[in-house]
Amino acid sequence: MSQYKIVIDSCGELPEDLKADGHFCTVPLLLDVDGYQITDDETFNQRDFLQRVKACIHSPKSSCPSPERYMRAYEGEAEHVYVVTLSGKLSGSYNSAVLAADLYHEEHEDSKQIHVFNSKSASIGETLIGLKIQELEESGASFEEIVTEVESYISSMNTFFVIETLETLRKAGRLSGLKAFVANTLNIKPVMGSTKEGTIQQLGQARGMKKALSKMVEDMFKVTKNCENRVLAISHCNCPERAQFVKDTIEKVAKFKKIVIVNTAGVSSMYANEGGVILSV
Known part of the structure; x- marks a missing residue:
């Protein structure tokens, strides 16, 4: 069975068991509350963040991961890399991940296959897509079969x-x-x-x-x-x-x-x- 990796931007929440599962990797978005920068990773403190948001004058903002950040996540042993991002209509995360895949292939000679899924969702919608990819990988489906099956799953989701x-x-x-x-x-x-x-x-x-x-x-x-x-x-x-x-x-x-x-x-x-x-x- 091939080695695989599932890269999810940090809008997709991972339950503890998936954080501990070596196949999953999160690429963080950055948050800005009145000029205070927060990385949406394991250091994120929800209570502190919510207090800051309550007190802030301007609307908090998020910025998507850079293509470089995604490229780093694609590196490693995995032959199959699946990327799940926030809806392309809500964030630049999808475009950044696609650009990173193109840049990765330009710079590397390996036979790694990368597919970026536009979740057309957010939050745990992304998590469910990650779980579906894992289920199909573990069942021995091919990269192409998984891409087709998961795209169809995304269109059935709400x-x-x-x-x-x-x-x-x-x-x-x-x-x-x-x-x-x-x-x-x-x-x-x-x-x-x-x-x-x-x-x-x-x-x-x-x-x-x-x-x-x-x-x-x-x-x-x-x-x-x-x-x-x-x-x-x-x-x-x-x-x-x-x-x-x-x-x-x-x-x-x-x-x-x-x-x-x-x-x-x-x-x-x-x-x-x-x-x-x-x-x-």
Whole structure:
């Protein structure tokens, strides 16, 4: 069996077992809160970050990894390198990773095969794609088969989220065509989701967090078939009890192959803000 490596930008949260699995490698984005620079890697301190974001005057920003940073991640023994990035519509991470693959091939004579997947998602959507790649590699599928199968898996995926406030997304210009909500006083929570192109859309809204989370689960079930064959992932920004509520609500209705829960890393913490919950399947 070939040696393989799965490179994921740091918007994709890795559960502890995958961090310890030698096949996975994270390439960090950089975060900027009012000029204070934070690398979204294992040094990321979520509590400190959320406090800084709360106090900041300008919107926090993220910048994608450089092609050089990606190139370093491609080096090593692995013959097959699979790269999973944030949606190309939301970040320059995908373009940077593709450019890095071209530069790598120009500079190296080896027969390493590299494919960059545009997740058309973010956060644990990227994690699920990484898990799918690993499952196929371990089953002995060829590089070409894996690329085809994973691209088809990406087009079948959906990501949903409910967050306390859309301010960061709005300020960062990530909400194209969406009205910024003036409904905070009424405790109206929007339910958001990914589009097939990898942008963000509003699916609905509900009054109060619990109702919004229940509506998100309802929306997920409307578009998810063959639950027992699918892995579902939930990431939360410092609100494990909300993630658990979502998991319990889902398990009352259907049985999934596996449900993974993780705490958001830096980029997702920045956009989800404290209390946000993301669901991907």
